[in-house]
Amino acid sequence: MKIVYTVLATAVGTALLAGCAPRPVDEYVEVGPSETAFLIALDGNTLQNQTRLQSVAFLEQNKVSAKRVIIPHKAVNVCPSCFFPKWTELASARLIRVNRSPVTREWTRPANTGTSPRNQAFAVESNESIDFDIGGTMTAHITEEDAAKFLYFYAGKSLEDVADSNIRSVISASLARQFGANSLDWGRTHKNEVFANALADAREAFGAKGITIDNLGFVEGMTYHDSRIQDAINKKFEADVQVEAAKQQLAAAETLAKAQAAVQVQQELEMRKRDLDLRAKAIEKWDGHMPQVVGGDGKLIFGINTDTRRPAAN
Numbered sequence: 001m002k003i004v005y006t007v008l009a010t011a012v013g014t015a016l017l018a019g020c021a022p023r024p025v026d027e028y029v030e031v032g033p034s035e036t037a038f039l040i041a042l043d044g045n046t047l048q049n050q051t052r053l054q055s056v057a058f059l060e061q062n063k064v065s066a067k068r069v070i071i072p073h074k075a076v077n078v079c080p081s082c083f084f085p086k087w088t089e090l091a092s093a094r095l096i097r098v099n100r101s102p103v104t105r106e107w108t109r110p111a112n113t114g115t116s117p118r119n120q121a122f123a124v125e126s127n128e129s130i131d132f133d134i135g136g137t138m139t140a141h142i143t144e145e146d147a148a149k150f151l152y153f154y155a156g157k158s159l160e161d162v163a164d165s166n167i168r169s170v171i172s173a174s175l176a177r178q179f180g181a182n183s184l185d186w187g188r189t190h191k192n193e194v195f196a197n198a199l200a201d202a203r204e205a206f207g208a209k210g211i212t213i214d215n216l217g218f219v220e221g222m223t224y225h226d227s228r229i230q231d232a233i234n235k236k237f238e239a240d241v242q243v244e245a246a247k248q249q250l251a252a253a254e255t256l257a258k259a260q261a262a263v264q265v266q267q268e269l270e271m272r273k274r275d276l277d278l279r280a281k282a283i284e285k286w287d288g289h290m291p292q293v294v295g296g297d298g299k300l301i302f303g304i305n306t307d308t309r310r311p312a313a314n
Helices: 002-018 046-051 056-061 147-153 159-180 184-189 191-209 227-285
Strands: 027-030 035-041 068-071 073-077 087-091 093-099 103-107 122-125 131-141 212-224 292-294 300-303
Touching: 035 068, 035 147, 056 147, 068 093, 093 147, 103 159, 122 159, 131 159, 131 191, 147 191, 159 191, 184 191, 191 212, 212 227
Parallel strands: none
Antiparallel strands: 027 068, 035 093, 073 087, 103 131, 122 131, 131 212, 292 300
């Protein structure tokens, strides 16, 4: 009888202990307005579901449209061989959220500018092997339709991380290729073209991976590793400015000289016109008699002879 009572007591105790499993509490998670969520089941083929994301199509099928997601939990005995069970609570699914908010990165040289205090400017060189740095700024975002692509290629990484590593690497390679194939003078005057080509390269590389690159441009100009290069460029610029100023002064002097000559010619023409006008008026008033000048004693001094064949009488 004692044996029977012992067995019964053990069975009842085990049943009581087994009935003490914790009651799992489901988890509620809010999905932000700029986020896209995917709810991945962790039960079933657990190994596959936890170690890799099978495909973009698989993620699309598990996209969550609701803004409040319920993650189910369950009680699990983590020590089935133990006399007294050890209970724990585990989630039956995993919620993965993709932040689609636009990000802006400024890769600059000075510590007080840019996204990072580190020197993140692009280090390139011309085909004369002249090294220089040039800063860049970029803005990118993830669309709702591309969230699954981004998650498939960059699971566990934010868009900021991808921008500072993957995207920056592609842009750097494009800039190095273009600047390195041309002279320094060419690079100074074609920076816009170079960055436009780098933008096209980055868009082609990451568009299929769920990232939309909105813009890319240069900032802070070109900083040369050898300060003598910048000094020489500054001196050349000053000389060019002086030459241009001299050209402008010469052109202004020529314009002034032409204007003065034109004024003189205009004045001469006006004087000739006035003389002709006076002669025309004199002819209109002539009564047919020769004008005469009489002296104080009443004698004729001279007269204007209109007959060109004889001299005027004295």
